[in-house]
Amino acid sequence: MGLFDYFHANRNSADVAKERLSILIARDHFHRNQPSFLPALQNELLEVIKKYVDIDQDDVTVSLDREEDCEILELNIALPEKGRYKEV
Amino acid sequence: MTRVIVVTSGKGGVGKTTTSAAFATGLALQGYKTAVIDFDVGLRNLDLVMGCERRVVYDFVNVITKEASLNQALIRDKRIENLYILPASQTRDKEALTMEGVEAVINELKKTFDYIVCDSPAGIEHGAYMAMYFADEAIVVTNPEISSVRDSDRILGLLASKTKRVVENQTPVKEHLLLTRYAPERVKNGEMLAVDDIQHILSIPLLGVIPESQSVLTASNQGIPVIVNKNSRAGLAYSDCIGRFLGEEIAFRFIDAKKGGIFGKLFGGR
Numbered sequence: 156m157g158l159f160d161y162f163h164a165n166r167n168s169a170d171v172a173k174e175r176l177s178i179l180i181a182r183d184h185f186h187r188n189q190p191s192f193l194p195a196l197q198n199e200l201l202e203v204i205k206k207y208v209d210i211d212q213d214d215v216t217v218s219l220d221r222e223e224d225c226e227i228l229e230l231n232i233a234l235p236e237k238g239r240y241k242e243v
Numbered sequence: 244m245t246r247v248i249v250v251t252s253g254k255g256g257v258g259k260t261t262t263s264a265a266f267a268t269g270l271a272l273q274g275y276k277t278a279v280i281d282f283d284v285g286l287r288n289l290d291l292v293m294g295c296e297r298r299v300v301y302d303f304v305n306v307i308t309k310e311a312s313l314n315q316a317l318i319r320d321k322r323i324e325n326l327y328i329l330p331a332s333q334t335r336d337k338e339a340l341t342m343e344g345v346e347a348v349i350n351e352l353k354k355t356f357d358y359i360v361c362d363s364p365a366g367i368e369h370g371a372y373m374a375m376y377f378a379d380e381a382i383v384v385t386n387p388e389i390s391s392v393r394d395s396d397r398i399l400g401l402l403a404s405k406t407k408r409v410v411e412n413q414t415p416v417k418e419h420l421l422l423t424r425y426a427p428e429r430v431k432n433g434e435m436l437a438v439d440d441i442q443h444i445l446s447i448p449l450l451g452v453i454p455e456s457q458s459v460l461t462a463s464n465q466g467i468p469v470i471v472n473k474n475s476r477a478g479l480a481y482s483d484c485i486g487r488f489l490g491e492e493i494a495f496r497f498i499d500a501k502k503g504g505i506f507g508k509l510f511g512g513r
Contacts, residue, residue, distance in 0.1 A: 167433025172389050173440050179389075180396050180444055187400055 185218075193217050200230070209235060245353040248360050249378035249416075251402075253394030255365030257386045258423040261459055262481075263362035264292045265470040266382065269485035271326035272470075275357040278317065280348075281331035282374035283364035284339060290330045294466025295320065304332035307344030313351050323471075327356075337370035349377050367401060376407050380417040382450065386424050387436040395420075396445055419450035421484065426455045431500040438498055451484035453477050454497040 197217040204210055214233040219226055250263040260283075267279035281289035284304060290296040295318050301311035306329070313329075320326035329348075332339065352359050363374035375381065381402050385395040402416045409415060422438055429435035442449050453459075458475035462468060470485075472478040476497050486493045 169430065169433045169436050169440075172436050173444075176389050176392055176436075176444055179393060183393070183396065184400075 246379045248380045249375045250382045251363040252384040253398040254391045257384050264468040265481040267360040268468040269470045270358045271323050276325045277358040278327045278356045279360040280329040281362050284331045284337045287331040287333045299330045302330045302332040304335045304339045340373045345373050382419045384421050418447040420447045421450050423453040424455045425452050427500040452498050453480045
C-alpha cells in the first residue's frame with residue numbers, strides 16, 4: 156500500500172484524530188500523575204542491573220498505580236536471553 | 244461577589260482574545276460592571292480587538308509598578324456602558340507581572356466590579372500562570388484540532404493544581420469548554436472532530452460552540468467585539484454563551500450541518 160492509499164483509506168480523518176487523541180491524553184495523564192522521582196529511580200535501577208545483565212533503557216519500566224488508599228510500585232525488568240548474562 | 248474569569252487555552256491562535264472581548268462585552272451588555280485585563284505582556288492585542296488602541300496611555304505593568312493608578316490605566320469603553328479595559332504593556336516582558344502586583348490590581352478591581360475577565364497569553368509560562376492563578380472560573384477555548392485539544396487538557400491539569408483556589412483548599416476553579424472555529428459541514432463529512440468527542444475527551448461542561456465565521460475577522464478588523472453583531476452566527480453563539488454562563492438554559496445552535504432552512508439562507512457563512 157502506497158502513501159497515497161494510506162491517506163485515502165476508508166476511515167475518515169476525524170475518527171483517526173479521535174483515536175490518536177484518546178490514546179495520547181490517557182498517556183499524558185499517566186505521566187502527569189507519576190511522582191517526579193520515578194525517572195531517577197528507573198535510571199539508578201538500570202545502572203545497577205546493567206552491572207550484571209546486558210539490558211537497555213527500555214527493558215526497565217517503573218510505574219506507580221493508585222488503588223483507593225494504597226499505592227503499588229510496579230517494576231518490570233525484561234531480561235535478555237541467557238547468553239547475554241555477564242560473568243561476574 | 245466579584246467573579247474572576249480566566250480565558251485560557253494553552254495553544255495560541257484559537258480565539259482567546261476574541262473570546263475575552265466578546266465575553267467582557269456580553270457581560271457588560273447584561274448590566275454587569277466588567278473589566279477585561281490583557282495578560283499578554285509584550286504582545287498586546289486585546290486593545291485592538293476592543294477598538295481602543297489609540298486611547299492607551301498607561302498599562303497593567305504601569306499599575307503594578309505604581310507608575311500609574313488603576314483609574315488612570317483603565318480605559319472606559321466609549322460604546323458600551325459598564326465595560327473597562329486594562330491593556331497589557333507592549334514593551335516589558337512577562338516577568339513584570341509579579342504575583343503580589345497582580346493580586347493587588349485584582350483586589351482593587353474587586354471593590355467595584357462584578358466580573359474581571361483575564362485574557363491569558365498562549366503557552367504555560369509565567370504570563371499564563373498569572374492569568375489563571377486568581378481565577379474563580381475558567382473558559383477553556385479549544386479548536387476542533389488535536390493539538391488544541393491536547394493543550395487544553397494540559398491547561399485543565401494546571402487549573403486543577405496551580406491556582407490560588409487549589410493552593411488554599413477552596414472549591415476548585417469552575418471550568419467551561421468553549422469550542423471555536425467549528426464547521427458542522429466538515430464534521431458531517433468526517434473531516435473534523437465532533438463537539439461530543441471533544442467534550443468526552445476533556446470531560447468538562449460545554450459552555451458554547453462558536454461556528455467558523457467570516458464575521459470574526461471583520462469584527463477584529465473594525466475593533467468591534469463580534470458579540471455586538473446580531474447578524475453574525477459567531478456573535479449570536481457568543482450571546483448564547485453569556486446566557487448559559489449566567490444560568491439560563493439555552494439550546495445549542497449552529498452545531499449541525501445546514502439543512503437548507505431559513506437559518507442557512509440568512510446566515511450562510513456569516
